[in-house]
Amino acid sequence: MRKAELSEYDLLNSELFRLSRLTERVHTRHTAKQNDGVERAAYLLLVMLVKHGPRRLSVLAEEVHSDASTVSRQVAQLVRLGLVERRPDPTDGRASTLAATEAGEHNIECKRRVRNEAYAELLANWTEQDRRRLHELLARFNDDFEGYFL
Amino acid sequence: MRKAELSEYDLLNSELFRLSRLTERVHTRHTAKQNDGVERAAYLLLVMLVKHGPRRLSVLAEEVHSDASTVSRQVAQLVRLGLVERRPDPTDGRASTLAATEAGEHNIECKRRVRNEAYAELLANWTEQDRRRLHELLARFNDDFEGYFL
DNA sequence: GCGAGATGCTTGTAGCGTACAATTAGTTGT
DNA sequence: ACAACTAATTGTACGCTACAAGCATCTCGC
Numbered sequence: 179m180r181k182a183e184l185s186e187y188d189l190l191n192s193e194l195f196r197l198s199r200l201t202e203r204v205h206t207r208h209t210a211k212q213n214d215g216v217e218r219a220a221y222l223l224l225v226m227l228v229k230h231g232p233r234r235l236s237v238l239a240e241e242v243h244s245d246a247s248t249v250s251r252q253v254a255q256l257v258r259l260g261l262v263e264r265r266p267d268p269t270d271g272r273a274s275t276l277a278a279t280e281a282g283e284h285n286i287e288c289k290r291r292v293r294n295e296a297y298a299e300l301l302a303n304w305t306e307q308d309r310r311r312l313h314e315l316l317a318r319f320n321d322d323f324e325g326y327f328l
Numbered sequence: 329m330r331k332a333e334l335s336e337y338d339l340l341n342s343e344l345f346r347l348s349r350l351t352e353r354v355h356t357r358h359t360a361k362q363n364d365g366v367e368r369a370a371y372l373l374l375v376m377l378v379k380h381g382p383r384r385l386s387v388l389a390e391e392v393h394s395d396a397s398t399v400s401r402q403v404a405q406l407v408r409l410g411l412v413e414r415r416p417d418p419t420d421g422r423a424s425t426l427a428a429t430e431a432g433e434h435n436i437e438c439k440r441r442v443r444n445e446a447y448a449e450l451l452a453n454w455t456e457q458d459r460r461r462l463h464e465l466l467a468r469f470n471d472d473f474e475g476y477f478l
Numbered sequence: 479g480c481g482a483g484a485t486g487c488t489t490g491t492a493g494c495g496t497a498c499a500a501t502t503a504g505t506t507g508t
Numbered sequence: 509a510c511a512a513c514t515a516a517t518t519g520t521a522c523g524c525t526a527c528a529a530g531c532a533t534c535t536c537g538c
Contacts, residue, residue, distance in 0.1 A: 186459060187447040188440065193466040195372055198351060200470060201344070203393045204477045206494095206526070219495060222345055236515060243353045245497050250517055252495090272504045272515040290338065297337040300476045304468075309336060312465040316343040318454075319462060320350060326450045327354045356497070356523095369524060386486060395526050400488055402524090422486045422533045 216259065216285065219244075220252040224261055224282055232277035234267065243328070261285055366409065366435065369394075370402040374411055374432055382427035384417065393478070411435055 205218055216224070223238055230241075239249040253276060256262040261282035264274040278286075301309055355368055366374070373388055380391075389399040403426060406412035411432035414424040428436075451459055 185444055186463065187444040187451075190447065190459070190463045190466070191443065193463060193470055194347075194351070196470050197344075197466065197473075198348065199372075199393050200473050200477075201348060202525080204473070207477070217494065222349075234515080243349050244495090246516065247498080247518080248496055250515095254517085267515095270505070270515075272502095274516085293341065294337040296476075297340065300472055301337075303472075308465060308468075309340070311461065312469060313336070313340045313343060315458060315462040315465065316340070316347065318458075320343055320346050322450055322453075323347075323350050323354070326446075327350075327357070352496080367523065384486080394524090396487065397489080397527080398525055400486095404488085417486095420486075420534070422531095424487085 216261065217252070217255065219248075220255050221286070221289070223249065223252055224256060224278060224286055227262060227276060227278040228283050228286055232265070232275045234273050234275060236273070238276065256282070366411070367402070367405065369398075370405050371436070371439070373399065373402055374406060374428060374436055377412060377426060377428040378433050378436055382415070382425045384423050384425060386423070388426065406432070 209218065222242060226238060226241055227233070235249055235253060236246055238253075239246045242249070253262060257264060261279055262276055263279050264276060267273040267275050359368065372392060376388060376391055377383070385399055385403060386396055388403075389396045392399070403412060407414060411429055412426055413429050414426060417423040417425050
């Protein structure tokens with residue numbers, strides 16, 4: 179069986195696949211226990227709201243590259259949990275402005291702390307420079323990725 | 329723990345989240361067209377078989393960090409499509425050895441070529457060094473990730 | 479050898495995350 | 509004022525996943 183040579187792209191692709199699976203795996207293991215009702219995807223929306231301020235559903239959907247219908251359901255969940263509130267948009271009766279509540283901000287702050295401690299431990303043997311480099315390269319990759327396909 | 333460190337992890341985490349979403353998004357956009365029946369997750373299994381040789385389902389499942397039941401269904405799909413074949417395991421009547429067929433190898437070789445061309449274009453402005461560095465750091469991150477949680 | 483427990487795999491079921499299509503309600507342009 | 513557009517929601521379907529239950533087979537201690 180003649181095996182084609184593996185290019186550097188294959189190697190990179192493997193690691194990207196691997197990262198997906200690991201992330202998925204760790205998530206399902208981890209959140210099974212601390213079941214506080216906030217799903218991962220919804221959590222991402224909450225983070226966006228806290229980080230970048232109140233905005234409309236449609237804007238949010240575009241930012242995370244999800245369909246509006248998907249985001250709609252996730253937002254509904256967050257509203258049900260009291261982590262996000264809807265404010266009528268004065269300029270458009272169809273839309274609402276979505277904003278994180280106090281409880282919402284508190285929720286992500288807690289998770290943030292736990293998560294960052296895990297990162298600190300996970301990356302304990304890394305140099306400051308390598309950590310920064312990974313972030314930079316990843317950010318650049320994402321930028322290019324986004325620009326290339328979307 | 330200093331605050332500067334914390335925000336560094338936040339940034340990294342953001343990019344990891346972003347990568348997930350982008351990957352997901354591009355996948356659904358892309359594979360909607362070339363619908364040849366091989367799902368993404370199943371494709372990963374096929375890659376493993378071609379790359380690392382025939383093996384049992386249970387081994388495969390562990391390698392990709394998925395449940396055996398999940399892998400069982402995906403393998404069944406690949407067998408149905410003629411991309412993988414089951415060979416009775418001479419040493420154990422319960423198990424089969426799974427192996428990629430000619431068609432299976434051909435299938436991933438085609439995809440590999442298309443994908444690598446996309447990568448080449450996507451990373452056209454990158455230096456060889458940066459591409460290699462991203463791969464290295466990512467691989468290292470995955471290793472640590474794997475070791476930390478599993 | 480033989481029966482109990484372990485192991486390899488499959489099937490049943492359920493949940494999340496997603497997208498597309500259809501619907502409802504409100505807005506805008508002419 | 510009415511048609512065309514837009515924001516959001518709801519209906520539906522599918523992929524990926526895990527856990528639990530079941531079936532077939534193997535292994536080991538006796």
